[in-house]
């Protein structure tokens with residue numbers, strides 16, 4: 001029995017069966033490559049689902065973890081340490097918001113945002129305003145797996161087994177302004193959006209829809225809350241995807257790339273919204289610990305110092321252009337979209353999308369498929385053009401082989417005789 005077989009057997013006995021893992025045992029990484037137990041290198045265009053923004057084994061991250069782990073790993077939020085205020089300053093400046101709450105994961109940051117919206121509406125009511133407690137979320141949204149988050153997540157199979165979920169959530173058709181207007185009223189305390197939906201298939205909001213959501217929320221004092229957990233912190237070539245639209249939210253959430261792989265989430269809000277929170281109303285044992293804050297400060301410094309926003313834009317544009325060229329030769333690719341290094345190639349069949357991910361893996365390239373038919377690329381921000389060329393050549397081979405295989409099959413897909 002190999003080591004991997006032993007681990008698989010033990011996990012299948014001991015873990016909740018929440019994941020369908022690929023049978024690979026990763027033990028290390030370097031730059032944009034992750035390395036398995038046999039020393040085989042894989043080009044990682046998924047970066048741990050959008051987390052490893054600086055790739056693997058980044059010297060600045062290693063140095064910060066070593067230094068901070070020697071100094072202080074945890075304090076609790078009953079005391080001060082050096083990292084939080086410094087990180088909050090960087091984040092508020094980059095996101096154009098005033099205050100921060102640090103959490104540990106994306107879903108926990110989102111829970112905080114939902115609670116903040118309810119508390120803010122309560123504050124407005126106490127000041128004599130008419131505003132309710134309802135949330136408007138979008139179809140195809142994904143905000144996480146804890147109760148509040150899953151209640152605002154569209155996919156029924158994520159919500160229904162755990163029902164009843166948190167009440168008071170209504171879903172609006174994606175980018176449908178008429179539906180948004182019809183469902184909005186002063187019963188609504190917040191409109192919840194991802195500027196570019198991630199799990200929903202790398203789908204950007206239209207400028208018009210986003211602007212309408214902003215205007216409607218402002219008209220009653222409801223909040224516009226933008227989930228930037230996947231798109232935020234530089235992935236799209238700006239600190240936040242909403243900055244491509246010139247629209248400011250009242251609240252935003254960050255997580256995945258924030259602390260270079262150390263779990264960390266954050267919610268940011270305006271001074272107006274922050275009035276709703278007083279000591280003791282919300283909190284966390286681990287959130288904003290010294291280790292996570294130190295690493296997050298290093299991640300942000302490195303993004304700035306190495307011009308990684310510009311790199312995400314430049315290499316991302318190149319990647320999309322290459323995929324568009326590919327789409328001209330392979331009609332199976334029906335759309336290419338995204339911003340910076342958050343990119344999708346939508347295929348005409350779920351079967352082909354699944355096969356493509358498997359074939360890429362055989363060629364030691366990691367991507368994934370979301371929304372059944374969408375190939376998703378969330379590579380590290382340090383990606384270079386040569387890595388894009390490797391990936392696009394592999395895709396070309398896979399689609400060519402698939403097309404010639406399909407052409408060899410008579411209609412109906414069965415061999416004669």
Ligand SMILES: Cc1ncc(COP(=O)(O)O)c(C=O)c1O
Nearest residue numbers: 105106107142143144198229230
């Ligand atoms: C947009 C968005 N929100 C929230 C989450 C949940 O984050 P986490 O898995 O860290 O709880 C995710 C995770 O994929 C996400 O993409």
